[in-house]
Amino acid sequence: MKRLSLRKKNFLLNTLASLLNYAVLIASGFILPRAMLVSYGSEINGLVSSITQFLGFISFLQAGVGTVVQVALYQPLHEKNLQEIGRIYQAAQTFFRKIALIFLVYTFLLAVLYPLVITTSLSHVQVSLLIVIIATNLFSQYYFGLTNTLLLNADQKAYIPLLIQTLAVLLNVSVNTVLIYAQVPVITVQVVSNSLYLLPPIILSVYVRKRYRIELQEGGEKKHLQSKWDGFVQHIAAVIVDNTDMIILTLFASLTDVSIYYVYYLVVNAVKLFLNSLSGGIQPLFGNILVRKELAALKTLFLKFEVLFGYVTTILYTSVLCLVLHFVAVYTAGIENVEFIQPIFSVLMVLSFAMFGYRTIYYTLIKAAGHFRETQVGALVEVILNIVISFIGVWHFGLLGVALGTLISVSYRTLYCVHYLSKNIINRNKRHFYKNMLANSIVFILSYGVTMNWNVTSNSYLSFLVLAVPTALLVLLVATLVYGCVYHRQIFQWYSLRKLSNTQ
Incomplete structure (x- = not known):
């Protein structure tokens, strides 16, 4: 104890x-x-x-x-x-x-x-x-x-x-x-x-x-x-994926495009950093459990974190999707000669970083287990997809091209991590992931479908806040209802076990 x-x-x-x-x-x-x-x-x-x-x-x-x-x-x-x-x-x-x-x-x-x-x-x-x-x-x-x-x-x-x-x-x-x-x-x-x-x-x-x-x-x-050379592939993949968009825009677009990209990057990366903050203590926790060979406890704990991360990631990035254009309009007010309002680009950026968020918990356990060599292929394919699609895309679609390259490559790696983890570390059916993604998709579609019809503009931080509060509450309500329907059995089971342990 x-x-x-x-x-x-x-x-x-x-x-x-x-x-x-x-x-x-x-x-x-x-x-x-x-x-x-x-x-x-x-x-x-x-x-x-x-x-x-x-x-x-x-x-x-x-x-x-x-x-x-x-x-x-x-x-x-x-x-x-x-x-x-x-x-x-x-x-x-x-x-x-x-x-x-x-x-x-x-x-x-x-x-x-x-x-x-x-x-x-x-x-x-x-x-x-x-x-x-x-x-x-x-x-x-x-x-x-x-x-x-x-x-x-x-x-x-x-x-x-x-x-x-x-x-x-x-x-x-x-x-x-x-x-x-x-x-x-x-x-x-x-x-x-x-x-x-x-x-x-x-x-x-x-x-x-x-x-x-x-x-x-x-x-x-x-x-x-x-095993440092095995870890090399994992690390360089992360570095390249994190930096490819900015580097390609710098070399093949303009500094104005870099500036536009960076404003949206600030918003979506803020959520990514928050999720990393939540996961900061999870890897050593997983590592400690693995060292003690408490595999049953690991499987139970992982499912809880998986549901929690899916829930939090969906709420945050759905809220960002509904609000990011309003925020950018206020944030860049007074800056002339640059068109910062990019609706399609904003959707691609949000979806790309949402996939980063969904992957966090899976990749955290893979790292805690030290499975670097075994997952090299997935890292290499992600890098190749990211570079090739972004390079081709920037010539034809500019900002949209690099965002699309990131979305496709990150989505592939997320699916790879889910498959590897389910087969080699916690040995479970992948339906848990697909069930989670179905719930997340429903929340995205319902929330965005409602808020995109709100005829509201933001011209100050106060007006943005007035819009952000009801939007976030709506997303929270939708996510809670959807997750409550999808995971009602697990939630009841966890609550019952917690109540039982508190009475002992």
Whole structure:
């Protein structure tokens, strides 16, 4: 009972910290880009967004080691085997510091080549300087902080790095909002922003040294990180899918298209981050259960999370689908010469990211089980579909083409994960997934069908809020009724078991 209580306590702390971190990141994600758009224009906003995406590609050099390290730590942490923990920690730290050095070379090449292929009002030197400044934060993460974060995550203490990061983001938003609206040069703003983000990895390093007193041991890479090349495919697939749209638009469209894409991306990615926050403590929870070989408990718990994630994902993305055009109209008010209202594009973006949401719980369990090599094919096919369809689509349909490429590739990978999980890890019928998707589709169609006939416009945040509240309540009502009809037996069973356990 004590073990279950501690596991539940850590899960709740991780979830709450993730949600707090999410709220702060979302606020930052809307406040700072909006300030950039107003103060510097869509071109500079698109430029900074594009540079950030290009630098994000360096994360593929992790080769999936982050997830592999976390999975490798579950067993020794459970057994309190300090020697094994030290070996894994040393191997991971050595690997990530090599990445940091490679990142320096990558940043130099990007600083030289990127200004040659982009059209902007800034000089080549200024663009190169922006790249170097923005790269500073990523370098510090790899060199100082990532290994410590993974250790705490595996030990079900993700709330510690999350709270530290949350404080850093709050400080960053407060300082940089003032600087941006004061129209301080964008390079100065980025210097201040990325300097503040150097603090969390340093603080984490000090905390881990005092809390765990790890004795570094050699020889951990061959034993514990041997599956890193299997994790490589999984990781690079995620990086490519996350960045392909922005990169293709940058190279084959215009910075204006990048800016339009990014505004919608802010909205749908906000929901994705929220779902990731909910799932933040689930992977180590699954990992702990798998290590203890409590498979019956795993199957029951997974079904609960599957229903919960389907319910929450559907409510959130259906609400976004009904409201996103109204929000974009208010968010971009006063910005001229750019048509931000893109109805068809908004539908494709929402559906694409909804599929990300539905996949979250399935892929989380696959990662917790360490099944990287076994699921490589699905990752490769997703990448190929995404690149090919987006590349062809951008020439014929522009923004719609890249969104369609993402929707098709993500949908394929979601189905692949469902099939693999059902057959190889929890051994159950796939009808659970199709039943869930049927319920989700009904909610989408009914809610969108009703709200699209509402003849309401939003010209301020207050009027948007007046529209958003009844819309969200309608979606909540529809989703609750549909899920209540589809899952009434499971809900009654879970309620009965919970009531029985409380009486014992």
